[in-house]
Amino acid sequence: MSDFFEQVYEVVKQVPPGRVTTYGAIAAYLGAPGAARMVGWAMNASGRHTGFVPAHRVVNRNGLLTGKHHFGAPDVMRELLENEGIEIVEDQIVGFEQKFWDPSRELEPLD
C-alpha cells in the first residue's frame, strides 16, 4: 500500500462523527492539490486497510454523495451519515458548509 493511501486514511479516520470533508481538501492537505481523484481511489481501496475508514464522511466539494455506490448498496452511505446526525436530501448534505471539516484548518500542517 502506498504511503499516500495511508496518509489519506489517517486524515479520514480523524474526521469527527457528524462532520464531513472533501476529496480536494484531503488532497490539498497531503500536498497534492488537484489529486482529488486519488483520494477517491484511496477510498475505493480503503477496505484493504486494517481498521475502519469512515469513507462515508468524504464527499465531493458540493457535499454530494458521489461515492454512495461504492458501499455495496446505494443507501448505505446515506444511512451512515444520517445515523451521525447529518441530513441528506437528494444525495446531498444539508448545511454542508456548516458540517464541513477542513483538515488543513483542523489539523496541524504536514510540513
Next chain:
DNA sequence: AAGCTGACTATGG
C-alpha cells in the same frame, strides 16, 4: 509497455 479509467475540481464558452 501503453492506454484507459476514475468516489474530483477548476475553468471557459
Next chain:
DNA sequence: GCCATAGCCAGCT
C-alpha cells in the same frame, strides 16, 4: 447555468 475540456496520478487491462 449547463456542457466541454483539461489537469491530476495511481491502478487496471
